Amino acid sequence: MRLVLIADTFPPLRTSGAVQLRDLSREFARQGHTLTVLLPNADQREPWKLEEVDGVQVARLRAPRTKDIGYVRRTLGECLMPYAMLKAYNQSPLAGEMWDGVIWYAPSIFHGPLAQALKRRSGCKGYLIVRDIFPEWAVDMGLMGRGLPYRFFDAVARYQYSVADTIGVQTPGNEAYFMRWKQGLGRKLEVLQNWLDKPAQRPCSIRIADTPLAGRKVFVYAGNMGVAQGMDIVLDLAERFAGRQDVGFVLVGRGRDAKRLASSAQNRGLNNVLFFDEIDPDEIPDLYAQCSVGIVALDPRHKSHNIPGKFLTYMQSGLPVLANVNAGNDLADLIRREQIGRACETNDVNALEALALDLLAQVDRDAELPQRCKQLFERQFSVAQAVRQIVAAFELDEPPETQDTCSH
Incomplete structure (x- = not known):
């Protein structure tokens, strides 16, 4: 045609x-x-x-x-x-x-x-x-x-x-x-x-092994950081993990809130959070290969349903998801039904922390988790x-x- x-x-x-x-x-x-x-x-x-x-x-x-x-x-x-x-x-x-x-x-x-x-x-x-x-x-x-x-x-x-x-x-x-x-x-x-198509495999310019987060289980977010994402709760979560030496957070991308979030992390003294500018999409798989969990964040005031592109990239790479989304979002049901992560619909940092701890434990014990993510991608996306x-x-x-x- x-x-x-x-x-x-x-x-x-x-x-x-x-x-x-x-x-x-x-x-x-x-x-x-x-x-x-x-x-x-x-x-x-x-x-x-x-x-x-x-x-x-x-x-x-x-x-x-x-x-x-x-x-x-x-x-x-x-x-x-x-x-x-x-x-x-x-x-x-x-x-x-x-x-x-x-x-x-x-x-x-x-x-x-x-x-x-x-x-x-x-x-x-x-x-x-x-x-x-x-x-x-x-x-x-x-x-x-x-x-x-x-x-x-x-x-x-x-x-x-x-x-x-x-x-x-x-x-x-x-x-x-x-x-x-x-x-x-x-x-x-x-x-x-x-x-999403299969990306080219390009070495990532971000090497977590060369940062203070080397050897840690890393929560990664790659994408826009704007008003629609409601990213502040991610920093709240990182603050809850500040005393742990085995967990870190990597936030990659741009957007009107990116500088504000980086300044907020610095003001809070969060040495378990690293910010990077956006990278070429073909570098994303190599970045995710260095991480343990992908983060999805949507401002809780949303009333419509949204499956962000970054969610697809996580699934494609076999990366389970920790999602903080608006109540009733179809994405939360999908994550639970397919058993590929945890979803919080209350925008409450206590609930999100509990889910994050639960997911980290599952990453250690559930060898089939990455494969379920990849299978979901192939089947639906x-x-x-x-x-x-x-x-x-x-x-x-x-x-x-x-x-x-x-x-x-």
Whole structure:
């Protein structure tokens, strides 16, 4: 099939979304599909730039800046982004392409106009991959009320949903949010599990054996450290283990809370916690091979369900999980059902400490624990399965005269 994928993150960025989309695009090529990825780029003068990456055509289209700027400028840039991308697309050699399907990835919630334009031209269907439900999660976190800004972002998100023929959400718990959308004619709602490809095996620049944590059982966190993660409780937990010489904590990544957390650890005198800047995703397996437990942290104010990309990397590497998540999150049930770690839903450091101690004991006695993690990954989170599922949404037999209804 000839498919186009719209996103706003992709390598050389190192975010979990960029890695996910890199892996997804590679798998489309491996399965014999022709894929073009459309990305906004604020750092190029020319309207468009084409390159080939791992058998996939990548089109970087000039658009306003939307990263690492203030909220007002970012919102304005995101509003203009799909129109700027469409303008650059129309000037590129891709302008006359006909697609068998349009795929786009949220976040961002602003891709709707571009996806709609490409669907109309090709008379094809659209598949929206939803990885977070914005602005709902921002309201849950107390970052936004339900006033005018919320109503604006909600309208943008709902327009994007209206463009899709199929929406793939992360977990069954997220389906309830889209039940009203699902009632529309010809719409399909399904769970599209997060995915991850096998990473390249690259030696990690972080060598725990060369640090003060050498020889310890290490809890590791690798990923974004922002308001959505609620990482302070991890430092609270580390403080509980401060008197033990056999346990340590390694936190790797970036985010708006990273410096604050590092300063907090220093102020508390936590010599059992080490912070490192983000590393290349291909170094992650070697990092995890040096550790005993992976940490998942989600702010307890979340009400939606989320299976973070870092959880997949832990499973892939056979690393059991200690999770502090919002109450009722599908991830907690998954961890308990598959017996691949411990999950705390109360955001209480006493409960988290008890679970951490219990998990450390299990790591010592349960030789099958790493294998269960790897088996879960292969069963539910392979990128090959994700691609087959997306392609199936475009292959459903439909009378030719109904093919253009997707643009209505």
